[in-house]
Amino acid sequence: MLPYNLRLAWHSIRRNPILSALMVAAIGVGIGACMTTLTVYYMAAKNPIPHRSDRLFHVQMDNYPITPSYEPGNEPPDQISYTEATNLLRANQGYRQAAMFKAAFPLQPKDPDIRPFLVLSRVTGNDFFSMFDVPFLFGGPWDDSADQSPAQVVVLSRSTNDQVFGGENSVGREVRLGDRDFRVVGVIDDWAPSPKFYDLTNGAFLDVEDTFVPFSLVEPLELDTSGNTNCSGNQQINSYAEFLASECTWITYWVELPDRAAQEDFRTFIENYITEQKALGRFERAPNYRLRTVGEWLEAEEVADDHIKVVVWLSFLFLLVCLLNTVGLILAKFIGRAPQIALRRALGASRATLFWQHLTEVLLIGAVGGLVGLGLAQLGLVGIRKVMGEDLAIFRMDWTMAGTAVLIALMASAVAGAYPAFRVGRMAPASFLKTQ
Amino acid sequence: MEIRPILSALMRNHLGAALVALQIAVTMAILCNGAFIVYQRIETMTRDTGMDVANIFTIDSQPIGSEYDEESATWRDLEVIRSIPGVVAATTTNSYPLSGGGWGEGLRPSPDREQASITANLYFMDEQGLETLGVELAKGRDFDPTELYIRGRNDSKLPQVGIITQALADELFPDDDALGKLIYPGEDPVEVVGILRKMQGSWLGWSGVERVFLVPGLLLDGYVRYMIRTEPGKRDELMPLVEEALAQADSQRILRRMRTLEEYRANSYNSDRTMAVVLSTVMGLLIIVTGLGIVGLVSFLVNQRTKQIGTRRALGAQRFHVVRYFLVENWLITSIGLTLGLAMTVGLNYWMVHSFDMERLDWIYIPIGLVLIWTLGIGSALGPARRASRVPPAVATRTV
Amino acid sequence: MLEMQDISKVYRTRLIETHALRDFSLQVAEGEFVAVTGPSGSGKTTFLNIAGLLEDFDSGRYILDGQDVTRLSDKKRSKVRNEKIGFIFQSFNLIPDLNIFDNVDVPLRYRDMSAAERKERIEAAVETVGLSSRIKHYPSELSGGQQQRVAIARALAGSPRFVLADEPTGNLDSLMARQVLEMLEQINDQGVTVVMVTHDPELARRAHRNIHLLDGQVSDLEEVSQLAGSEQEARHVAV
Numbered sequence A: 001m002l003p004y005n006l007r008l009a010w011h012s013i014r015r016n017p018i019l020s021a022l023m024v025a026a027i028g029v030g031i032g033a034c035m036t037t038l039t040v041y042y043m044a045a046k047n048p049i050p051h052r053s054d055r056l057f058h059v060q061m062d063n064y065p066i067t068p069s070y071e072p073g074n075e076p077p078d079q080i081s082y083t084e085a086t087n088l089l090r091a092n093q094g095y096r097q098a099a100m101f102k103a104a105f106p107l108q109p110k111d112p113d114i115r116p117f118l119v120l121s122r123v124t125g126n127d128f129f130s131m132f133d134v135p136f137l138f139g140g141p142w143d144d145s146a147d148q149s150p151a152q153v154v155v156l157s158r159s160t161n162d163q164v165f166g167g168e169n170s171v172g173r174e175v176r177l178g179d180r181d182f183r184v185v186g187v188i189d190d191w192a193p194s195p196k197f198y199d200l201t202n203g204a205f206l207d208v209e210d211t212f213v214p215f216s217l218v219e220p221l222e223l224d225t226s227g228n229t230n231c232s233g234n235q236q237i238n239s240y241a242e243f244l245a246s247e248c249t250w251i252t253y254w255v256e257l258p259d260r261a262a263q264e265d266f267r268t269f270i271e272n273y274i275t276e277q278k279a280l281g282r283f284e285r286a287p288n289y290r291l292r293t294v295g296e297w298l299e300a301e302e303v304a305d306d307h308i309k310v311v312v313w314l315s316f317l318f319l320l321v322c323l324l325n326t327v328g329l330i331l332a333k334f335i336g337r338a339p340q341i342a343l344r345r346a347l348g349a350s351r352a353t354l355f356w357q358h359l360t361e362v363l364l365i366g367a368v369g370g371l372v373g374l375g376l377a378q379l380g381l382v383g384i385r386k387v388m389g390e391d392l393a394i395f396r397m398d399w400t401m402a403g404t405a406v407l408i409a410l411m412a413s414a415v416a417g418a419y420p421a422f423r424v425g426r427m428a429p430a431s432f433l434k435t436q
Numbered sequence B: 001m002e003i004r005p006i007l008s009a010l011m012r013n014h015l016g017a018a019l020v021a022l023q024i025a026v027t028m029a030i031l032c033n034g035a036f037i038v039y040q041r042i043e044t045m046t047r048d049t050g051m052d053v054a055n056i057f058t059i060d061s062q063p064i065g066s067e068y069d070e071e072s073a074t075w076r077d078l079e080v081i082r083s084i085p086g087v088v089a090a091t092t093t094n095s096y097p098l099s100g101g102g103w104g105e106g107l108r109p110s111p112d113r114e115q116a117s118i119t120a121n122l123y124f125m126d127e128q129g130l131e132t133l134g135v136e137l138a139k140g141r142d143f144d145p146t147e148l149y150i151r152g153r154n155d156s157k158l159p160q161v162g163i164i165t166q167a168l169a170d171e172l173f174p175d176d177d178a179l180g181k182l183i184y185p186g187e188d189p190v191e192v193v194g195i196l197r198k199m200q201g202s203w204l205g206w207s208g209v210e211r212v213f214l215v216p217g218l219l220l221d222g223y224v225r226y227m228i229r230t231e232p233g234k235r236d237e238l239m240p241l242v243e244e245a246l247a248q249a250d251s252q253r254i255l256r257r258m259r260t261l262e263e264y265r266a267n268s269y270n271s272d273r274t275m276a277v278v279l280s281t282v283m284g285l286l287i288i289v290t291g292l293g294i295v296g297l298v299s300f301l302v303n304q305r306t307k308q309i310g311t312r313r314a315l316g317a318q319r320f321h322v323v324r325y326f327l328v329e330n331w332l333i334t335s336i337g338l339t340l341g342l343a344m345t346v347g348l349n350y351w352m353v354h355s356f357d358m359e360r361l362d363w364i365y366i367p368i369g370l371v372l373i374w375t376l377g378i379g380s381a382l383g384p385a386r387r388a389s390r391v392p393p394a395v396a397t398r399t400v
Numbered sequence C: 001m002l003e004m005q006d007i008s009k010v011y012r013t014r015l016i017e018t019h020a021l022r023d024f025s026l027q028v029a030e031g032e033f034v035a036v037t038g039p040s041g042s043g044k045t046t047f048l049n050i051a052g053l054l055e056d057f058d059s060g061r062y063i064l065d066g067q068d069v070t071r072l073s074d075k076k077r078s079k080v081r082n083e084k085i086g087f088i089f090q091s092f093n094l095i096p097d098l099n100i101f102d103n104v105d106v107p108l109r110y111r112d113m114s115a116a117e118r119k120e121r122i123e124a125a126v127e128t129v130g131l132s133s134r135i136k137h138y139p140s141e142l143s144g145g146q147q148q149r150v151a152i153a154r155a156l157a158g159s160p161r162f163v164l165a166d167e168p169t170g171n172l173d174s175l176m177a178r179q180v181l182e183m184l185e186q187i188n189d190q191g192v193t194v195v196m197v198t199h200d201p202e203l204a205r206r207a208h209r210n211i212h213l214l215d216g217q218v219s220d221l222e223e224v225s226q227l228a229g230s231e232q233e234a235r236h237v238a239v
Helices: A002-015 A017-045 A082-091 A127-131 A144-146 A156-167 A196-203 A215-221 A241-244 A262-281 A292-301 A306-336 A338-346 A351-388 A399-426 A429-433 B003-011 B012-046 B069-081 B129-133 B166-172 B235-249 B261-268 B269-303 B306-315 B319-355 B365-389 B393-397 C044-051 C076-082 C100-109 C115-128 C142-156 C173-188 C200-204 C220-237
Strands: A055-062 A098-106 A117-124 A136-139 A153-156 A175-178 A180-188 A212-213 A250-258 A289-293 B056-064 B088-093 B103-107 B118-125 B135-141 B150-151 B161-165 B191-196 B212-219 B224-230 B253-260 C001-012 C017-028 C033-037 C060-066 C083-089 C162-166 C193-197 C209-214 C217-219
Touching: A002 A017, A002 A351, A017 A306, A017 A351, A017 A399, A017 B269, A055 A262, A082 A098, A082 A215, A082 A241, A082 A250, A082 A262, A098 A127, A098 A196, A098 A212, A098 A215, A098 B056, A117 A215, A136 A156, A136 A175, A136 A429, A136 B069, A144 C033, A153 A156, A156 A180, A196 A250, A196 A292, A212 A215, A215 C033, A215 C060, A289 A292, A289 C060, A306 A351, A306 A399, A306 B012, A306 B269, A306 B319, A338 A351, A351 B269, A399 B135, A429 B003, A429 B088, B003 B012, B003 B319, B003 C100, B012 B269, B012 B319, B012 B365, B056 B235, B056 B261, B069 B088, B069 B224, B069 B235, B069 C200, B088 B129, B103 B212, B118 B129, B118 B166, B129 B212, B129 B224, B161 B166, B166 B191, B166 B212, B191 B212, B224 B235, B235 B253, B253 B261, B261 B269, B269 B306, B269 B319, B269 B365, B306 B319, B306 B393, B319 B365, B319 C076, B393 C044, C017 C044, C017 C060, C017 C217, C033 C044, C033 C173, C033 C200, C044 C162, C076 C083, C083 C142, C100 C115, C100 C142, C115 C142, C142 C162, C142 C173, C173 C193
Parallel strands: A117 A212, A153 A180, B118 B212, B150 B212, B161 B191, C033 C193, C033 C209, C083 C162, C162 C193
Antiparallel strands: A055 A250, A055 A289, A098 A117, A098 A175, A098 A250, A136 A180, A153 A212, A175 A180, B056 B224, B056 B253, B088 B118, B088 B224, B103 B118, B135 B191, B161 B212, C001 C017, C001 C060, C209 C217
16 A cells, blocks of 8 residues: 555645645754754763763862852862872772863974974873773873873874874874973874763863873973862962962862772762861861762753753744644645545545555655755754854764654654544545535 | 624634644744844843954963073063054953953952952953053053062962952942952952953853953963954954064964954854854744745635635625735734734743743733734735735636 | 627637627616526626626627726726626525625625624525525535525625526526526516526526527527527438
């Protein structure tokens, strides 16, 4: 029956080209608008590392002094202080852990023809790469020894390697960051988690850094963060050592806890740690810490903000209008065809047959509308990239979204077509066969 | 007018009409709420910055190597920049207004530590700072070159004088004139020597964006930032000249992020602008779709009633009677839809206020929406209605 | 009442010209009951459309109730139709979405008439055709004969000087056809001119005068029967 129904549907679509085009356009425009906004939402809200999300925990601890604006139970600062970072690293209580912050270095290529340029660097430990599943093109992370004692080693991003070494395997060669030489130990392959979950504090949709250097270099090289620093209360800071010892928070900390037991142990550890620190005269406030998985952390930081949600809802309402429009057009079309339908009924077509015949037609229109919508959504996303002035991965559609678009279009047209198709079956055969 | 019979005929053909009425109701809800949101975004984006935004640009200088003398390089660079014809003023700064990156400092009106502090955007600028920003000094005086404080890498002191915005002054001293008062970032007081009429700080999404605190000084942190104000209209032509002059003055550094203040502002408003553009597009499409929906319905009704129209014409209806019939019928459908739409508009807004961070709808959008959609309805129905009026009366005597 | 002089009407398509009426002339006096007959394609419908001011003609002159209606604007023609002519159609042409009251009301709506007067006229007209008890009913709830009676009421409500009936009994069985015909005779008795187009000779015989159309021209009855006879003969030959 299906091929016959498809043929009838195609005939019917061709017989009313303008009406059919209107229906396809209505569904297409509605789907296009929805998919454009939904893609932006989905890319913002999606978990960039789903398979490891539930074992990676973002650590927050409130080490601030009691200030007049302090309210117990508040959200602890996003980041932790250097003191906490070094203490936690030393305690080594997680399966893996990494402290990290963002720094900037001038990079001086050996080739005098290439002008020095500024590179962003993630200062972190070698667990960063294994925890976050970072793919390597050449070499690999630095050894544990570089984390224990300072070593001037570097991992380059693929694009930096392309820029400085023309894409060759640069492992073992040197690059000059600032006024020091660093030995390349690895080059990572293309890796662009979006949102950039591991450092939401400094921008959820920024690119991954150009270079990675060991956290152990912080003290010897007096590395400054180029990311967010928060200092609560008034602290006299007169030297780099005083800054490191201060309660200023500027380090993001991630820990991998593979199972529930490990998670419980780590919680106990943090609670004990806070108690210990209180005894040392730190942590004035009531114990307050958070361990959040990647998903929870994305949600807490409201990466997919209300603006996006409102726009998505409004565009779905727009799709509703488009569908109402389509139902109206379909109904008009089917009612106009009443005599023909009556004839088919008289010739023995059952209600079910007619229902499926007409539903096939609507679904065919829906499928075409969905494809048109997919094309319009691509245009919409190009438009958004233009408006944003930034070419971000967040504004690209993946196959999941493309599939969703066609599915929504089919479902929407099935909903839109079901009633008119049902009505077709209810038309009394006799009334339309009489001459009018 | 023949409203009653039109309405009763409509009631017997309610499905198509009900669909269009529903469509109009949702259209109204989206248009009113959407227009309100778009208008709010535009209002936010076009707020007065207090600065001469159009003629300011910035450039960063990152020294290479640890032996770099940042302080003297800064004064030399400023001299180079200021000597270029067309440059009105230039200053060094620790961060750029409107850029999204900045320094928040807690301030108190007294040394009492128990008092809650008010956070303001802190900027270190030199004696040309105010002129570079193009801000208006409402009261007091500008900085004196002798007041410049050089804050080294391991120093946490602030200069002894500062200039604040009126908005910050109102927060710190709600009942008093802030000029000449001491404010306390920490233990050491800063004297307020001037008050700016208005200036926006770094974080445009922050409610305290107009709380700005300027101090005379140079912050040595291994990274130098310059703001340059040019004569009106000369910005774009001077930008490459300034970059070239700085590059020639010193090669031991990387010049980067030469941007206009307008670009910074545009970037900060990216999400607002995108929302406004996307919503406007959706609203435009919505008007088209709803308009076409009405055209479709009226055309369908006209086609379905060709015989009836012919009969009416035979019985003496003039063309305008036929046009009027369809317009009135459509107006009725539209009005039913709008009545429902009124409730939906308010409901949608209520839901958005409660579920998302949105504001209550301004009532003025409702009459505007009503008039717009009525016009849309009449406009869309007019074409098919006129076509209906061209149905010849002889149709009445055709047998089929 | 009705005077047509040398009226011609040609339908043109890209390929053919059809002379629907050629130099057609006709006079109908006030109070007359005239039947217009003729086979299919003889120009009956064209005559009806022109007589009812539903269509233009190419040449000739048409005077209706002392008024020259040859070249009138659409608006004026509408007014003439509305005020002077009562139409009765073969397929009734009732508006299915309106009840009887509202159907009869349709032509009255196009006049400047108070609601009270309209109501009075509608009720009187519906009373005349004996359907007062069904005034709130919709056409689909009525039999064919009843529907045609509603159509007659609609034609009468405007007190026309001239009723134009197009195959008024074409869609009715003989009993109902007789009722409708009797009603037309009653209307005529009240002084209203009636012109009825029909292909039914029996129906035509009830009229005061018969006009037979052939190829867009008036022909004598005798000629017609002769022609009809020769046509039959010809057919025999062919077989």
